[in-house]
Amino acid sequence: MIDLYYFPTPNTWKVSIMLEELGLPYAVKRIDITKSEQFAPDFLRISPNNRVPAIVDHDVPGEPQPVFESGAILVYLAEKTGRFLAPSGPARVRALEWLFWQMGGLGPMAGQTHHFRRYAPEGNGYAIERYVKESARLYGVLDRNLAERAWVAGEDYGIADMACWGWVWFHQMHAQSLDDFPNVARWFHAMGARPAVKRARLVGMENLSEETLTLYKGDYYNVPVDYGAEKTQVK
C-alpha cells in the first residue's frame, strides 16, 4: 500500500493521476495546506520541503520508502512498475527533458503568475506582466512541441503529460486562452477525457469550500481572467 500525502492542487494531481493510471492501491492522507498542516513535524520527516505531494511506499523490502517532490515521485512510481517511462534510450531522455521543463519552468512560473494575479497587493504590475509573459512563452513552447507529437514526450502517454496537465488546467489563472494554443488544447482535452484523469482530479475533495468545489468540479478552471486582480491579459 502507498500513502499519498495530498491536498488537491496541480502538483498533487500529478501523483493521483499516476496512481489512478497504474491502478495501485493507495490511501489518501490529507494535509490541509490552508491550515499549515504541511509544517507538522511528522510530515516534515516525509517531506522536508514542507510541501505536498509526498508518498510513503510500504510495499518494499525493509523500511517503508518515503518520496517527496512530485517529479521524483513520478519517476519512482514509473520505475517501480515499469510503466509510463521508457527504461532507457531516447524516449526516456525526452520524457525526463519535459518532466524537468515542467518542474523548473511551467510549474514555478505559472505559480508565480497565479500568486501575483490572485494574491499580491495592488502595485505589482511589473511582476504580473513579467510572469504572464513568461507563462505565454512557456505555453507557446508546449504548443510547438505538441504540434509535432501526440503527447508531451512523444507518441506515448507518460509522466511528462501527467506533470503538465494540472498546470494547464489553470490556464485562465495564468491569463492564457487555449484558443491561442490549439495543440495544447487538443492534448489537454485528450488527456482530460481519460477515466483515470477524471477520477484523479476528484481525489481529496472532502471539506473544501463551496466556491472551491464549484471551480474544481468544472471542466476546467473557468474563473474570469481578472479573478482577484486587475485585468492582465498581457500579449
Ligand SMILES: N[C@@H](CCC(=O)N[C@@H](CS)C(=O)NCC(=O)O)C(=O)O
Ligand atoms: N516542487 C514541489 C512543489 C510542491 C508545492 O509547491 N506544493 C504546494 C501545493 S501545489 C504546497 O504544498 N504548498 C504549501 C506551502 O506553500 O506551504 C513539487 O513539485 O512537489
